[in-house]
Structures are given as structure tokens and as C-alpha cells.
Amino acid sequence: MSTKQMLFSGFGGQGILFAGKFIAYKGLIDEKQVSWLPSYGPEMRGGTASCSVIVSDDAVGSPIVSKPDVLIAMNLPSLDKFEDNVAPGGMIIADSTLIERKVKRDDVKVFYVPATRLASENGMPTLANMIIVGKLLKELDDFNEDSVNSSLKKVISAKHADMMEVNLKAMRIGAEC
């Protein structure tokens, strides 16, 4: 049995909920049990946003992730708030463009990805989230282009189909970090 409890967190507008939704859809396509639960309320309007994503071989119990195996922190308040909650042996991926400090925990794997800088250097300023997702999939040993493609199709509406390629590119950049 394997269950991954993931927490995505950052500023509203960084595509936190989208990144989580992509991972949830990928789980669904890979025939896992999944849940996605956003924080909601006024904090969504420009404040911090977070979402809990669970991908599991078994039925998901509580959809609330309180002790994440994976923490995606895309800004400092997120790291400050959730760092201590990460399960021992878990993983933290931090956007090191926006988070200057180092992770204090020494019992978790930590990856610093300058996602915001890489996104703007590569002409995709809104896709720092997907660069991080690329890194996440690589570290989970789960970067399967087929299911990544199918999942992207689920979260990118037909209207924005031209965004498929650049999202994929962002993930590849992340995976190479």
C-alpha cells in the first residue's frame, strides 16, 4: 500500500490550486484513488493559497493533509507555516527564488528550485508552478510523458489547448533541475 499526502502552498495567483489539480488528475489517470481539497475563503484573493492532494492505492480517508509527505512551498509564509508539519522522511520542494532561507529540518529531503527565476528566463513567467511540478514528478520517479500529457489535457481547457506544449516544457525544465 502506498499513499502520498501532498500539500501545495504559495501566494494566490501562483497556480497552486492548478498544480494540485494536475497532480490529482495524474493520479486518477494512473488509476489511483485521489482527493484534492483547497483552502477557501478571503485568503484566496491574493493571500496565501494551499491545497491538500492525496494519491493512494487505497480509498482516501480524510482529504485533509495535516502531515504531508510532500510540501511544495512557493513562498516564505508557506514554508514558515508548514515546514514543521512535514512527516519525517518526507520531502520539501521550495521555490528558492522567493524563499531565501534554508529549510531547518534535517530529517526530510529538501530540493531548492529557483522556479520563478527559471520561469521568467524561459519566457513563461506564469509557469513557475509547473516547473516545481516537473521537479516533484522526477523526485517521485513518476515523470511518465503519456500520463503527464493526458493529465494536462484534463486540466487545460480546449480553449487554451495552445498552452499544452509550454506547460510540458516547464515540467521538463523542472525535471532537469
Added chain:
Amino acid sequence: MAVVFEKPHALADVPLHYCPGCTHGIVHRLVAEVIDELGIEGKTIGVAPVGCSVMAYNYFNCDMIEAAHGRAPAVATGVKRANPEEHIVFTYQGDGDLASIGMAETVHAAARNENITIIFINNAIYGMTGGQMAPTSLPGQVTQTSPYGRDVKACGFPIRVCEMLAELDGPEYLTRVTVNSVKNVNNATKAIKKAFQNQIDGKGFSLVEVLSTCPTNWGMTPQKALEWIDEKMIPYYPLGVYKDRSAEEGTK
């Protein structure tokens, strides 16, 4: 032998519970006559209020719904929208129901130009509960809850519903009539017929305010009550058409 008087088919053959001299009976008859004349009884659904006319559901032969206090325009909205092509929907409401507790429902149904017909009985008092001050009670009017006369400093001014709704872009037709004389009854009939015809023609929200009597709670004879309408009510609530969009647009 020529029949000179018969009950409209849409009016149920049951005794009404209204007090002697009350004009609800007249207005019921006028509504029923119009339903007959337009041949719409089979598709008409009426919505009764809370107040003296609460049991109007027993008095009309069309389908009837009894609504919560003040909510008749919302209920009518639901019935109308359930089948806009087939349903002809009217509400029959008093002043407490329409202009006090149900003011929000009234204003918003008007603002939406909801394609319904409202018959609004304004008798300046809460009759069913025994004669309390209504939103339309006149300044100085003595009621059970304004025993020293309506003091506008303490309890505000009466609401002129037609004038108020006329400020909205929504409604199609707003008119005030009364039934205290043969001439006025004839005018009232025309207004009610137009208010239903508007709905049939898809024109929208049509409200007929009928200045009515309450001899029991006004403490007057029926005759005196009819006169009181001329003397006191019409000066505050002038009769007339406050909005008739189609006619206004036609003349432009």
C-alpha cells in the same frame, strides 16, 4: 328568460367569509370575471396571501396556492417560471403582505419585470388580526397599534406602492383604482383585465392597486367607508396609471 346576473365561472360557489361591506368580495368577482372573459381559468394559478384574503384559495375555481406571509410574488415567480408558456399566474395580496413583510419580494419581482399579475388590496389596515397599523395607514389614522393616531415622527410615513415601483425600469404596468362607485368598479375591471392581458401578451409585471374598505376595523358603516375612500384615501393615494410601458413606448 334573459339572465341578467350570474356568478362568474371562475368564482367558486361558496359563501365568502368577508365582513359585511368589505370590498374584497367585489374585487374577487372582478378578477373572476376577467378570468372568464379571457378564457384562462384552466391555465390560471392564483397565489393567496396571509391576511384577510388568506382563504382566497377556496374562492376561485382555478388552481390555487397559499403562500407564506409576503412571499406570494416569489411563489408566483416559481410557478410562472415552471412553465412560462402555459401558466397564467396572479397573486392577490393585502397591504401588510405586499408592502410590509413582503416588500422585498414585491420590489424584486417588479425589478425583474416578472411576467405575473398582482392584485394589491390597499385598505390602510391589518384586517385579519383585528385592525393594526399598516404600512399604508394614513398619517393620524387611529388603529389598534396607533391608538393616538399614526404619528409619522415615531412610525414613519405611509408607502405609496405604485409611485415607488414606478421609479423602477422593470415593471410594465402600475395602476391604482378603487371600487367605491359603479364608475370606479368599471375602471377597476378594465385595469384588472389589462393586467392579465399584459401577462398573456408576455409584457411583464402588472400590478393593480385597489383602494378598498374595512368598515369593521375602520369602525364605520359600509356606506361611510366608501365615502372615506373619497375623502381620505384618494387624496393621499391618487387614482391613475403610474406606468404603462407599452402605451408610453407606443406614443414616443
Added chain:
Amino acid sequence: MAEKVLMKGNEAIAEAALLAGCRHYFGYPITPQTEIAAYMAKRMPKIGGTFLQAESEIAAINMVYGVASAGYRVMTSSSSPGISLKGEGLSYLAGSDLPALVVNVQRGGPGLGGIQPSQSDYFQATRGAGHGDFHMIVLAPASVQEMAELTVKGFELADTYRMTSMILADGTMGQMMEPVALDLEVKPAPEKPWATNGTKMQRPHNIVNSLSLIPDELEQLNFARYERYRVVEENETMYEEYMMDDAEICIAAFGIAARVSKNAINEARRQGIKVGMIRPITLWPFPKAVFRRAADHVKTFISVELSMGQMIEDVRLATECKAPVLLCNRVGGMILSPEQVLEAIQNAAKNGGAN
């Protein structure tokens, strides 16, 4: 089986309502259920239905009353403070024996309260939605799939018994996304010869009404209504039992609290504690019999709730004081953690509840 899609609980309710043939929705914006209104606003005009943002929750429930009177499937949705406003209409719907579906995606209260998840409208839903003697059928989904399925079921039960069905969810259930299969079986609505949809001059007029001024007639109406409720209790009670076969500790929980409890139960079982769960799916009718039976072998019940302890009263009534019923709760929009529930289970076990 149909392809599964990821959907928010709120959206699943809306889509299921459309599948159930509901073509009339009235609502007023309030967090955390607004996705239902947004979904309806988008879809209804395209399928010839009605979406109307009412001027208030009071107006919305009365529009529902109007459509229900005319015999069509109809719904409204809101969250706790808005449901209080609908209370008047809920009583009138019951008094006029009209079928309707009402969704409450609960948030913390009382008063304006907060916007985070809560289950503190349990009393309101199961006992006191409005004045007078009446019940609603109260359905408590614990997954997005159930949000969809119970919506369809809610319409069917409402039509069958001429009652209001309420979906009692919470902010978590409304906001979370899970895979959902929407190949739902929908039974066609029954004939409604009582509906006020025009006599067409072919039948005596129908009257939809809750007024009855003659006491012995009103008494008979209440008796008849409660006879109908008795049939509902007999035929429509729904619950899930989880690891109850040998359970000496029994969790009682519904909705999100049941989801959290499942994690705790799995962990407790790993530690050798004989614990299970009864999850009521209908809160009214409450699954009394299964609790009563469980009380023969369970040593301790724990009611896990996002309230100050509301369902616990039903658990106590159902188990007839044969075993202690403890409370494990969070309120105000705070959510129980599996650890908190596990601790409650461990304490109960230590105190002789099990093992």
C-alpha cells in the same frame, strides 16, 4: 462504468441535479456553496431551465415552493445562515406536503459565524428547521460520489414521500474534488395529480395549502403526515458499517467526520484495538436499529462531530444508555485530525472500552 472525472462536491451536486431532471434552481450567494449556483447559472440557460439569483434566501425558498406546487423537480442551496432564513419556507413546504431538494453546505456558527466547515446544523436539519411538527429527509454524503448519488436519491425520496430532502454537507465536502462517475440511475418522477399546474377545465381545482383552522382536521393532517414519516423510517434508513463485526468501541460519525475517523480506525486496528464505525447516511431517519443492535456488544460509543455534540443525542437515544457515549469534537470551522480521534479511541480502550 462511466469515465470518472474530478469534480468538486458542490459541482457534483449541481450536475447530479440536472441528471435527475431538475430544471429549476433558485439561490442566493453564500460561501462555501456558491459553486452550485455558478454551475447552474452556466448550465440552466443552455438546457431550457431556470436559474434565478433571488433577492434573498427567503425569496429563493418561496420560488422553490412555487415550482414544487406546479409539480416540477426543483432545488435551492445555501449555507448555514442562509438555511436559517429558509426555515420559514421549509416549514411551509412540509405543511403543504411539497417535494423539494435543499442543500446545506454547512459552515461554523452561530450567527454569521465563519466560512470554514462545520456540522453544527444537525439539530436544525433533523429537528428544528422551522416551526411545527415535521421532518425532512436528511442525507449526509461522505464523498463526492455520494454528493452526486444522494442528490438523485434526494429528489426521488422527495417525490415519493412528498417531503423536502436536505443534503447536509459541509465546507470540506463542498470544496473537495474527488473522482466521480456520473452514470447515475434516475427513476422518472411519479405522477403528481395534486399539482397546481392549471385545471385545463378537466378537473376540480387543486389547492396547495398549509392553513387549517379547524384543530381536529389539523390534528388528522399531522397524524397522516407522521404515518408517512413512519414509512420513511421503515424503508429509507441508510447507513454504512465499518469494521463493526467484532467492535468493542464504536465511532458514530457522518460526512467529513466519518472520513477523518476512518483513518483513525485503521491506525487503531493496527494497534490491535477493536474499533469500528457506524456512519449514518440518513440523519433523519436516524439509523436507530443498527445502533441499538451494536449496543449489545459495544462497550463504548464515541460520537465524532464538528459540533458541540448534537448527533450524540441521537446516539444516546438509540443505544438506550446501554453503553457510555463519549464526544470527540472540534467546532468553529476547525477540523478534527485523525490523531485526535485516535487518542479518543485509545483512551476509551484504556478505560475498559475494549481489549
